[in-house]
Amino acid sequence: MTSSSDSIDVLELTVERIQAGFADGTLSAAALCTAYLARIERINPRYNAIIFLNPAALDDAREIDRRRAAGETLGPLAGVPVVVKDTMDMVGFPTTGGWSLLYSKTGGVDLLPATDSPVVARMRAAGCVILGKTNVPVLSATGSHANDSWAGPTLNAVDPAFMPGGSSAGTATAVAASLAVLGLAEETGGSIQNPASAQALVGIKPTFALVPNAGVMPLAGSTRDVVGPIARCVRDAALTLDLLAGYSPEDAKTVAAVGMRPRGGYAAGLRTDALQGRRLGLYGPGWRDRALSAETIELYRRAQQEMSARGAVLLDDPFAASGFADLGQPAPGSDHFDARGMETLPYDMQKYLERLGPDAAVKSWRDFVAATRAEDPFAPTGVLTYMSSLPDFAACLADPAAPPASTAFFALRERYLEIFADVMARHALDGLVFPQLRDALPPREGTETLHETTVCEINIAGLPGVTVPAGYYASGSPFNLIFVGAQWSETALLAMAYDYESATRHRRAPDLKP
Template sequence: MRKRSTATLLAALVVGSLCAGAPGPRAEAAESGVGIRPSAASSQGAPGVDLDTVTIPELQARMADGSLTSSALTTAYLRRIETIDPKINAVLRTDPTALRQAAASDARHRDGDIRGPLDGIPVLLKDNVNTRDMATTAGSLALAGGPPGTDAALVTRLRAAGAVILGKTNLSEWANFRAAKPTSGWSGVGGQTNNPYVLDRNPCGSSSGSAAALAASLAQVAIGTETDGSIVCPAGMNGVVGHKPSLGLVSRAGVVPISAEQDTAGPMARNVTDAALTLAVLSGGDTSRPGDAVGLSGLRGKRIGLWRLPSLGPEVDAVMTRTAQRLRDAGAEVVEVTPPYQQRLAELEFPALLSEFHRDIDAYLATRDGPRDLAELIEFNSAHPAERTCFAGQELFEQALAAPPVTDPEYRANRAELRDLSRRSIDETMATHRLDAIASPTNPPAWTTDCARGDNDVIPSSTPAAVAGYPSLSVPAGSVDQLPVGLLLMAGDHEDAALLSLGAAVERRLHAWRPPRYLPSVGPDA
C-alpha cells in the first residue's frame, strides 16, 4: 500500500510542478564570457531550446505543437557530446540506435500516441545498468567483452515510456567499492571524469559521469545508482539535482550490485520536476493522472531541521546559514538538529557491506562472461596492468572475500542494528522536532583530483538515509570558489513524493543553479 500511494503522489507532484512552473531560464544563464554555453545547441538542431534550462514539460509542449522533434533534440545532445565531452570525459559511449529511437518517438507524436512525458527525451545511463545491446562494464575491463544481452528492469521501463537511451556514462570503477583509497570518477574503461565547473576538481561519488554529463547539458536526464552517497554527492558537487529513492521503489534487477540491503538506482536532472517525472517512470508511477497539486504547497509552515556538519568547513557552513535564512524568509521554520547514532552507524556499515558485496557480486558475475566470482575478479585485476593506472589497490575486494558470510550470526546482528539505528536517527529527529524534512550540506567544495592521494570524501550526510533505505534529495544550494554545494533533504520511508515536492519549493526559493564555466583550475595555483 505504501508504494502504491507513493506512485500516486508522484503523479500529483508532477502535475503540481507543471502548474507552479519549474525553475525557468535564469538570468545568470545569460552571462557572457563563461566558456562554452549549452544554448549554442539551438543552432545545432534544436531551434530555440536552451539545453541548460529547458524542462521536460517545456520540451513536450514544443513537440506537441510541432516546433521541436525528438530527432532534433537527440541530434543536439549528440553534437554537444561530441563537442563538450572531451573536456570532461563523462560519456563512455553513445547508443548507435539513438536517432532511430527518436524517429520512432516523432512518429508517435505525429499520431497522437505518445507514451507519457519521457517519450522522446534523451536519457544517459550509468555504466553499471545493464543494456541488452550496449556494453555494461561497471568501469572494469573484466566486463568489457560484450553486452549483457538483457536490459535492467529500469531500462525496460524507460524504453516502454518512449525515452531515448542516449548512451552510457563513466563511473567510479565498481561503484567505488574496490580500493581503500580510490579516485572518484576514474575507471579502467573510461579513465578520469572531470568536474565541469573546475576541470582539475573531482566529480565525487560513483555516479560521477552521470552528474558531470548533466552539468554540461549532454542529456536531459541521467540515471545514477547509490549505496551510500553515490547519487547525491555527485549531484551536489556538479550543481545538479539527484534523488536517491526509498529502497525497493526502483528495481535493482540488472544493476551491478554492492549490497541489496542499500543499493538503489535513481534519477539525476537539472531540475526537480524532471527528476520527479523520471522517478515516476522508474518506479511504475502514473504520470498522466491529475492529483492534488502537492508541488504548489511552497515553504510556508514547513518545518526543516538543519544538520550543519561543521566538519565540512566554514565556507560550507556559511552556505548553510544563508540557505536557512532564505528558507525562513519564505515562511519555513528552520531548527538546528543533530541526528543521533551517527558514530555507531559509521562503525557498523562498512563490515556489513563487505559481506553483502561478496554475496551479491558473485551472483551478478555468474550472469556475465568474464570472471565468474570475486576471487576470479581479484585475479583478473592482478593480471591486467591497465586496471592499475590510477590506483593499484583492491583492498575492499580482498576484505570482502575474507568477510563472514551473510548467514553469520554476528553479521546478521550488525545489519539488524544498522537498520534499527539508521531509521531511528531519522524518525526520532523528525518526530522530536515535528519536521517535514532534515536538511544538511550534501558535499564540500570539490577537491583536486589526485590518483596518488585518492579521494578526500568523508561526507556523513548521506549515511542515515542510505542505510535506512529512506529517500534523500540533493538540490543546488550555492557555491564556494566557483564550486557547487548542494543541500541534502531527507525524509521518512517512502515519503519520496512529499520530499520531491518540498525539494521543488526549496529549489525555486534558493535559485542557486549556475552554469559551469569549464575553468582549468581555481585558487592560488590556478
C-alpha cells in the same frame, strides 16, 4: 514548423520545454537527438562523461516521432534524450564497471547482458532516447571521481579542476554539461548525492527497495544499492522517479514499494508552498560529529534564511544526545565511510552474473575471480580493500552462493531507524535539511576525497534524500542542500526541494571549455 537540429539550443533544456516544443510542432525527437549528438561530439572528448554512444539513438527518436504523428498518446519523457550509468545492463553494450579487466578492448572480458536491467527497460518503454552509457571508477569504488576508469577520468563540468563526484561521475557531468536532459545513477555510498552536489544538480537517492536494482552491477545489492535520477531541476528528476519506482518481478525486495508510491506520481506533488509550516532539523554533531567549514556555515546560514522566508521552521541539531552519531564505524583510512552491508558483495555479484544469461562469458563469482585475478580488488592496495575489515566478509567470500549472514547489518538498520523515528516524532519534524558537503570541493588530482554529511547514515538506514543547488563557494565550487526524510517520503522531500528551487534559482549553467 519543426526546427532543424542546427537551430536547437540544448543548453539547460528541461522536459517541460521539450514537451512544449513537441506539442506545438516546433521540435521533433529526431532533431533534438541530432542536436545532442552534435553537442556530445564537440564537448565530450574533453569531459569524458559518455563512454559508449548508442548507435540506435537516432532511429529510436524517429520512431517516437512516427508514433506521435500517428496520434499515439505518449508519456512526458517520450523523445527525451537521456544517459545511463555504465553499471546498468543494456542489451548491445558491455557492462564494464570502469575496469579494464571487464572490457575486451582493454584486454579484459566483456560482460554482455542478454536483457536490459529493469530500470533501463522502463526508460525504453517510456520512449526515452538513450544516447549512451556513462563513465564510472573501477567497480564504482569511490564517491569522489572516476580517475581510474579504463576510459580515463571524467571532468567536472562546473570546473575541470574540481572533483566531479562519484561513482556516477559520468552521468553527473553529462547532465551538467547538457549532453543529455537527465541520467540514471546508482548509489551504495554517495554515488548519487555526491556527484549531484559536486555539479550543482538535483539527485534523488530513493528509499531502499523503491526502485529495482536487478541487472545493475552491485556493491551491496541486497542491503544498500539504490538507483535514482540526476537532473538539472526537481521536476525532471521527479518525472524520472515516476518511471523508475515500483515493484519489479525481477527484484523481490521491491515488493516493499507496493502501496508506497503517491497517487498521480511524484511530479504531481510538486508545490511552491511546500515549505510553509514544515519543521526541518538542521545539521549538527548529534547527526555526525564532523564540523562544517566556515564558508559552508555561511552558505548554510543563508539557505536557512531562504527557507525561513518560505515559512519553514528550523530546529538546531535535533539528534543531540540521541546516540545516532555513535552508530557510525568509519572504515580504516576513511574520513567517515562506513562499509557495513557491503559484505554481501560476493553473493550479490553471483546473482548479478547469473542474470547475464546462459551465453555470458562470466557466469559466476568463481568465473569473475578467475577473469580478474590480475588485480585483486580486496588486496591491501585494491580499490575494495576496506571490505576485508567487515566481520562477515570472509564467510561471504568463502561461499558466495549462500545467502549472506546479514543479521548484524539489519540489526544496525533497525537501530538507525528506531532513533531516527524517535527524534522525528519527539520534535514533530517533517524532514531534515543539511549541506550535502561539509566544505568546498577538493581538486580532482590528489589524495583528498569529498567530505559529505549524510552518505553512510542514509545508505545504511535505507532513507531517501534529495539534493538541490543552493549556491556556490567563492572558488566556484557548488553548494547543495540535501533534504532527508523517513522511508517512502520522497513526495514530501521533492516538494520541499521544488519550493526552495523555485524561490532561489541558484543553479547556473557551467562555462564549458570544449
